[in-house]
Amino acid sequence: MAYLTLQYSDNLVKYLDFEQICGSLRLIMLDQKIFPEAGVRVRAYPISSYSIADGHSENAFIDMILRIGVGRSEDQKLKTGEMLMMELENNVKKLLKTEYLALALEIIEIDSKFSWKTNPIHKRISAIKKYGKK
Amino acid sequence: MAYLTLQYSDNLVKYLDFEQICGSLRLIMLDQKIFPEAGVRVRAYPISSYSIADGHSENAFIDMILRIGVGRSEDQKLKTGEMLMMELENNVKKLLKTEYLALALEIIEIDSKFSWKTNPIHKRISAIKKYGKK
Amino acid sequence: MAYLTLQYSDNLVKYLDFEQICGSLRLIMLDQKIFPEAGVRVRAYPISSYSIADGHSENAFIDMILRIGVGRSEDQKLKTGEMLMMELENNVKKLLKTEYLALALEIIEIDSKFSWKTNPIHKRISAIKKYGKK
Numbered sequence: 001m002a003y004l005t006l007q008y009s010d011n012l013v014k015y016l017d018f019e020q021i022c023g024s025l026r027l028i029m030l031d032q033k034i035f036p037e038a039g040v041r042v043r044a045y046p047i048s049s050y051s052i053a054d055g056h057s058e059n060a061f062i063d064m065i066l067r068i069g070v071g072r073s074e075d076q077k078l079k080t081g082e083m084l085m086m087e088l089e090n091n092v093k094k095l096l097k098t099e100y101l102a103l104a105l106e107i108i109e110i111d112s113k114f115s116w117k118t119n120p121i122h123k124r125i126s127a128i129k130k131y132g133k134k
Numbered sequence: 135m136a137y138l139t140l141q142y143s144d145n146l147v148k149y150l151d152f153e154q155i156c157g158s159l160r161l162i163m164l165d166q167k168i169f170p171e172a173g174v175r176v177r178a179y180p181i182s183s184y185s186i187a188d189g190h191s192e193n194a195f196i197d198m199i200l201r202i203g204v205g206r207s208e209d210q211k212l213k214t215g216e217m218l219m220m221e222l223e224n225n226v227k228k229l230l231k232t233e234y235l236a237l238a239l240e241i242i243e244i245d246s247k248f249s250w251k252t253n254p255i256h257k258r259i260s261a262i263k264k265y266g267k268k
Numbered sequence: 269m270a271y272l273t274l275q276y277s278d279n280l281v282k283y284l285d286f287e288q289i290c291g292s293l294r295l296i297m298l299d300q301k302i303f304p305e306a307g308v309r310v311r312a313y314p315i316s317s318y319s320i321a322d323g324h325s326e327n328a329f330i331d332m333i334l335r336i337g338v339g340r341s342e343d344q345k346l347k348t349g350e351m352l353m354m355e356l357e358n359n360v361k362k363l364l365k366t367e368y369l370a371l372a373l374e375i376i377e378i379d380s381k382f383s384w385k386t387n388p389i390h391k392r393i394s395a396i397k398k399y400g401k402k
Contacts, residue, residue: 007273012240022183033200038236039187039217040186040187041184041186041197041236043184043185044181047311047313048313049286049287049312049313050287050312051290051293052209052308053306053308053393054306054393057387061309063271063309077382078381081382082384084215085384089386097388098388099388100389101388102306102307102385102389102391104385104386105383106382106383107382111240113308114215114241114242115238115240115241116216116219116238116239116240118219118238120230120231120234120236121187121188121193125187137331138401139275153317156319160319160323172321173370174321175331175370176318176320177318179317185335247376248346249308249375250349250353250371251372252353253370254367255320255327255368257367259322262322
């Protein structure tokens with residue numbers, strides 16, 4: 001399991017395509033080769049009410065939380081974090097220059113004992129790999 | 135306190151009634167007899183931007199996080215988790231068969247030292263139990 | 269970093285102005301003098317599907333989670349929590365009297381090792397402090 005959630009201030013929707021950003025971050029996750037494909041889920045949702053830093057109306061944020069199962073090494077987690085931030089920065093390069101946008105990422109581990117999954121997507125993807133695309 | 139939050143991909147809204155699902159999960163929570171009624175809050179919200187697993191457009195998810203105060207035994211937490219997953223699966227049985235939907239649940243404990251509550255619903259419910267429904 | 273998120277049931281929008289509430293909570297955060305101004309972000313979003321306590325349709329909630337970097341003392345965290353709750357209560361005084369609204373706050377610490385920030389707002393605010401408002 002590798003669940004990446006982005007919260008963003010909705011003044012960004014006129015500049016950014018979050019569907020596309022989710023897609024590019026999903027590919028970065030897969031590139032790490034430490035998360036099963038079927039367990040990777042990236043999602044983003046807008047926040048309409050906010051008050052940031054000095055309260056300037058152009059202030060904006062994208063706040064990411066990645067929740068993963070335990071078992072990855074410290075190095076793997078650090079590399080994943082760095083690659084995700086780098087990819088997000090590449091997607092918002094112009095906006096960062098305005099000095100009104102702040103980005104954040106945090107990686108949290110999920111205690112497998114108190115975590116449950118029901119994911120038939122695994123089965124579908126395995127079948128595609130074995131028998132070709134349906 | 136027992137706060138259950140569901141995030142779901144918004145391609146599910148045409149198939150599922152999340153208001154009803156919240157209601158049925160609330161009853162499961164109450165059935166456990168380990169959470170005070172006034173402290174049980176179940177909520178669900180849709181996510182419009184996402185990219186899941188192999189990126190198939192029919193891929194969907196429901197991701198649950200249950201936050202509870204410390205003090206419940208391991209067995210109580212495990213049983214709560216299993217009952218919630220079973221109830222959610224019952225609500226989405228047909229969709230799981232399509233192999234495009236993934237479910238997840240995680241239980242997290244809240245550190246009571248850094249947690250605050252102001253909940254007059256307790257008082258209202260106690261009064262109903264004592265004096266009958268207003 | 270000091271990221272305060274409010275989730276609220278959307279039956280409250282007819283009574284409350286969450287933009288204004290975010291602003292007043294941001295000022296409380298700054299008043300603590302333990303969070304750098306550029307790192308303070310308060311945000312609120314509505315939840316449309318929910319089922320609360322005894323299921324009464326007027327039941328409502330505001331659920332706050334404050335995520336901060338490690339390094340603040342226990343006393344500082346306790347005072348921050350108390351001041352935020354007090355400010356929120358002041359904003360919803362009348363509604364609390366109806367005994368249908370519940371409030372909650374939880375403070376969580378972010379592991380700095382697995383946390384990343386890119387925040388040019390720091391630079392902009394520093395420049396304002398040094399050279400005056402642009």
